[in-house]
Amino acid sequence: MWFFSRYFAIPDLAREFFAPWKGIMFRREKLGLDIGDILSAWFGNGISRIVGAIIRMFFLIVGIAVEILTFLAGIAVYIFWGAAIVLVPASLVFGLYLLFY
Numbered sequence: 063m064w065f066f067s068r069y070f071a072i073p074d075l076a077r078e079f080f081a082p083w084k085g086i087m088f089r090r091e092k093l094g095l096d097i098g099d100i101l102s103a104w105f106g107n108g109i110s111r112i113v114g115a116i117i118r119m120f121f122l123i124v125g126i127a128v129e130i131l132t133f134l135a136g137i138a139v140y141i142f143w144g145a146a147i148v149l150v151p152a153s154l155v156f157g158l159y160l161l162f163y
Contacts, residue, residue, distance in 0.1 A: 063132050070125030075118045082107065083114035 067073070088106030092099045 063129055063136070066125065066128050066132055070121055070128065072122060072125045072129070075122050075125070079118055080111050080115055082110040083117065 087110065088103045090096075090099050090103045
């Protein structure tokens with residue numbers, strides 16, 4: 063579980079959820095009050111943050127699903143491991159029984 067938590071960077075994705083995608087930031091090109099320039103930078107930054115949030119949400123969902131599946135698989139392995147303590151000797155006895163009778 064530690065590996066998949068680090069592989070999908072779940073804490074980092076959650077912490078930087080609304081950060082711009084790949085650090086793409088739009089800056090104003092002109093000085094002064096230019097409404098078109100302000101809206102262009104604002105819209106570009108908003109789109110970059112929305113794209114970043116959507117992609118991070120996808121990876122968070124996949125990462126959490128993998129974590130849950132890893133946890134359930136680990137429980138199944140431990141149950142099988144505990145059952146193997148009984149099943150291996152029982153299989154040996156049953157095999158010898160079939161061999162000799």
